[in-house]
Amino acid sequence: MCKECKNVIKRLAGATLGLTLCLGLLSACGSKTTQQMEEKKEAGITAMQSADYKTAVESFDAALQLSGAKVDANVVDICFYKAAAEYAQGNLKEAIAVYDSIVDYDETDYRPCFLRGSVYLNEGEKEKAIKDYEEAVKRAGSNYELYILISQNLKASGMEDEGDNFLDEALALEGKSGEDYLGKGRIYLEQGDYKQAIEYLQTAVEKKTSDAKVYLAETYEASGDSDSASKLLAEYVKEEKPSAEALALLGNMEIKAGNYDKALEYYQEGIKKEDDTAMQDLLKGEIVALEYTGDFSSAKEKMTEYLAKYPTDQAALREQTFLQTR
Template sequence: MVRRNIGILLCILALTLGGCRGEDSGAYDRGMQALASADYETAMGEFQKAANEDGRKAEAYRGEGIIYLRRQDYAHAVTLFSLSLQEMKFENQEFREDVLFYQAEAYQGTGQRQEAFSIYEELEEGVNGGQACFMRGRMYLLEGDKDQAEADFQRAVEKDGSYETYVRIYEAYSALNLEADGAVYLEEALKLSPSDAADYYQEGRVHYYLEEYDQAKASLNQAVDGGNQEAVMLLGHICLETGDTSGARALYRNYLEKNTRPAAAYNGLALCDIAEGNYDSALSNVKKGLECNDEEENENLLYNEIVIYEYKLDFDTAKGKMQEFLERYPGNEDAVRENKFLQSR
């Protein structure tokens, strides 16, 4: 599954960013590990222990806020992020900005747009000013104000004219079926000159979104030659989209042999199996992928597991797994739409 997640794409930091303490607290680190695995009950318990027993309130409240944010309990998330900022014992701008980005997203969830705008205005002057302009522009776009959105997107690329910024702007338009508007930014991205494997991967993504598959493959192959493994996965996806299942399977197997995070490769192999109608093998590959305990890929694996049961016409199992999935990932828009279909079966 390819998802267009338009939420904040900040990295969850396992290290202490609050400037409060440098040593390992135990409870806080366990909480972060549980959060990364979407085990929110365990994470909440550990964060509460870190706040009450280990004195790491700033970090712990931030962690609790992220849990509420993921559960779409935005009001509680806003409160916890405020508490996190209040409990900072030392000045740490990186931590403060991180919390503010999350809080702005929570304010959007509660409908308090002006509070979110105020935060982005402050963040625009920080080290992640481009990110702030992008997020504010995305808010305008969601509200239908394309002129204000475009102005902020221009500010975003002026502050951070990276491939990633251009691609994220395109994805924001694409999420609203405005691909033609977003394609302008992809064309601008192609004016950049790639300098390393990571850049060639990003250039390949741009060509992919423009459906220029031959050019995408050329850029991605250069990225692969430079050791970029993400490019292997996108190459496999392009092969699947163009009907070259055997080529995709070869790429995913190659990735499986050479990469230390095999879950994505198992997911790719499952997609190949689905394309060939081999649903039992697809379920086997999903199971192998889930055994890797890679939370970054688990969401895709679990979603595809539901799809496989649908193809097998086992709608009762699919419905049960969908309910579990939505409890874990309530913000997955693809799953919400798919659930409506399932309820009609």
């Protein structure tokens, strides 16, 4: 092995792993097989499921050492896992270093900005969190879902005004497409303004926007009009193929209605679609449904997997403590 590669590997194993190192500086020795890399990645995920985060980090580092010069989504995914494992074991500096690398590597990816901002928020670094959240929405464009998630995070941390500011910013976005009406309808629903939400969501339905009927049904339910909600949902399921996002909402509504087996069915059907935009809600919903059905063993296993992907979810961290006693 050449001296340069030895130095790179040494740096890869350290706390300040850089994504550029992961992607391009091992080519002089040639890359290992994709299978070996995947095995190390899976070993890291398995370690995380057992809350053995130190071993997880070591496995992810080993996987990254095998990446060679190939740039692909899997390498970035491993870096996300490593950041989660570092943060889960309390290594804030190391987790931030990995997120820094991903942020710098791809200036179009909003996810590392959002996740790093959430880490800062959980650590009380509010100004840094806001800065990262602002960068995330800048990169994401008209991503109403992201605005809602950021607002929810901020409000959960006692930053009500800042959370409202992000919702107001979303409402100020220009656009008259069905997706714009859907997004703004969801914002009004989040704010509890059901009249405005219904108006916007009805327009989204008229524009034949995917899943608009589901959100409109949710708004009807929230406003106390259960009959309209049930009628609209029945129509939706009959006429359309539910998206992952819609299946998450359907699962949530079944949970509220006490139909836990049906809710679990919706969540698991949505997870199979492998849609990142709805995956967090689907995975969290699946855990809730498993708990309600009494399958605490599966819920505990799924919670560990969930926290590996979303380590900054404080509510989930508290729920994990509960599940450890079951």
